[in-house]
Amino acid sequence: MKGNEHIEGRGAQHQVANRFFELSYEMRDDFLNYCAAEGEEATDSRTTFIDTFPNTIVNKVNSPDVGLEFSLNPYQGCEHGCVYCYARNSHEYWGYGPGLDFEQKILVKRNAVELxxxxxxxKSWKAAPIVxxxxxxxxxxxxRKLQIxxxxxxxxxxxxHPVGIIxxxxxxxxxxxxxxxxxxxxLVRVNLxxxxxxxxxxxxxxxxxxxIKKRLQTIEKLSEKDIPVNVMMAPIIPSINSHEILPLIKEIAERGACGVGYTVVRLNGAIGEVFSEWIRRAMPDRADKVLHQIAECHNGTLNxxxxxxxxxxxxxxxDQIxxxxAIGRKKYLSGRERPVLNCDLHEQYKDGQLKLF
Structure with missing residues (x-):
């Protein structure tokens, strides 16, 4: 890859060093020139899947502003490649980088179902929504293949048992x-x-x-079956999608969504480097403007x-966001409510079937 050429099919545009590692590597020009001369690829862009067998699978969430108490992640790393993803930083704890590694090295929790x-x-578990x-x-x-x-x-x-899905x-x-x-x-609520x-x-x-077409169709399919679906417009990125708030709320309301939520993008840890590199390649004409506006939302810093x-x-x-x-919810989603999940049935089914006594 040369200069600011955009890597198609990936969010991150480069490898990012793991902050917990003393050593890091860089792609030197002489190596790239050698690969070009030999007709070889400098890097392997394929996605690899790594089997893991953790001891626990349900995680207690201590953050006061995330909106969930327990989570379960059958996979670590994500091939979706969302450039803004806050989970990129967590990949460093598994020994990988938060850039391309996050999209190319996926950890599969093979014993998730058993756990x-x-x-x-x-006997000690009391039902609470697990997301x-x-x-x-x-x-x-x-x-699609593993069906975990x-x-x-x-x-x-x-x-x-109640479950949420994002x-x-x-x-x-x-x-x-x-x-x-x-x-x-x-017992279920979907956040799309x-x-x-x-x-x-x-x-x-x-x-x-x-x-987008398939996701809007998904709202309709779920709603038709009375499966409650809330839409998360997350994150809002100034000057990229901030102008779409009202049209999007109108669209999802017409498809049957019961509510909408949002977050404003924040670029913590290595995500600031990943996002900055990406936007200078993908949207060079507005890169500085977007980065400055993100910083304006967070007391002058991306982090x-x-x-x-x-x-x-x-x-x-x-404030404008x-x-x-507030206007969109009042105009298009008034009277719709997200149901509180039912935690009362599980105790009767602790052994997998209804207890009669």
Whole structure:
């Protein structure tokens, strides 16, 4: 790759060193010249899948402003390649980089189903919503083959346990049969991520995700089966998708969504470097403007870890975004509510079937 050429099909545009490693590597010009002369690829761009067998699978979420208490991630790393993804930083804890490694090296938790069943059968476990994809998408492309998420949902149904889902992949339509059964007892709620109505923007921000057309279709398919679906417009990025708030809320309301939420983009840790490199290649004409406006939302910095303000931002731009969502909810989603998930059934199904006594 030369100069500022954009890498198609990937969000991150370069490798980023792991901050926990003492050593790092760089791609030297003499090596690149050698590869060019020999007709060889300098890097392997293929996605690799690494089997792991963790000891636990349900994670306690301690952040006060995330909106979930427990999460479960069958995969670490995500081939979707969303350039803004906050989960990139977590890949460093697994020994990989937050740039291209995050998209190309996917850890598969092969014993996820067994671990969840142990958790749900545990005498000490008290039912509380467990959210699939609190970190990386449970419906990323490899799920089509491995079906770990589908098997997890079958367990939630068997034990009558509440589950939330966060995804931006239309593959969730495959599991409507299970979701419909869960919804009958108010045991499931889907959060579908849609950041833009413009396909070109989607392709740049989220190169390996489902198309906007398929995601809008997914809202309709779920709603038709009375499966509650909330849309997350996350993140809002000034001067990239901030002008689409009202049109998007109108569109999802017409498709049957029960609500909408949002976050303002923040570029913590290595994500600042990943995003900055990406935007200077993908949108060079507006790179400085976008980066300055993001900083304006976070007290002059791209990196914002402050509870209470980090998710929504502050200042004039953040206020304008908040006001648009308030207007959109009132105009297009008035009277619609997101149901509170049912935590009362699980205790009767601790052994996988209804207890009569």
């Amino acid at each position: 969840l069943e142990q958790k749900l059968r545990s 699939l994809s609190g970190n990386t998408d449970c419906y990323q492309p490899i799920e 998420t589908r098997k997890l949902l079958q367990l939630f149904l068997k034990y009558k 995804t931006k992949n239309a593959l969730i339509q495959r599991d409507i049969d299970i979701l419909e059964e869960l919804a009958k007892d108010n 991520s849609i950041t833009s109505l413009e396909e070109k923007t989607r392709q740049l921000l989220e190169p390996r995700t489902a198309s 914002d870890s402050r509870f209470g303000t980090r998710m929504k931002g502050e200042g004039n731009i953040a 908040s006001q648009q969502f």
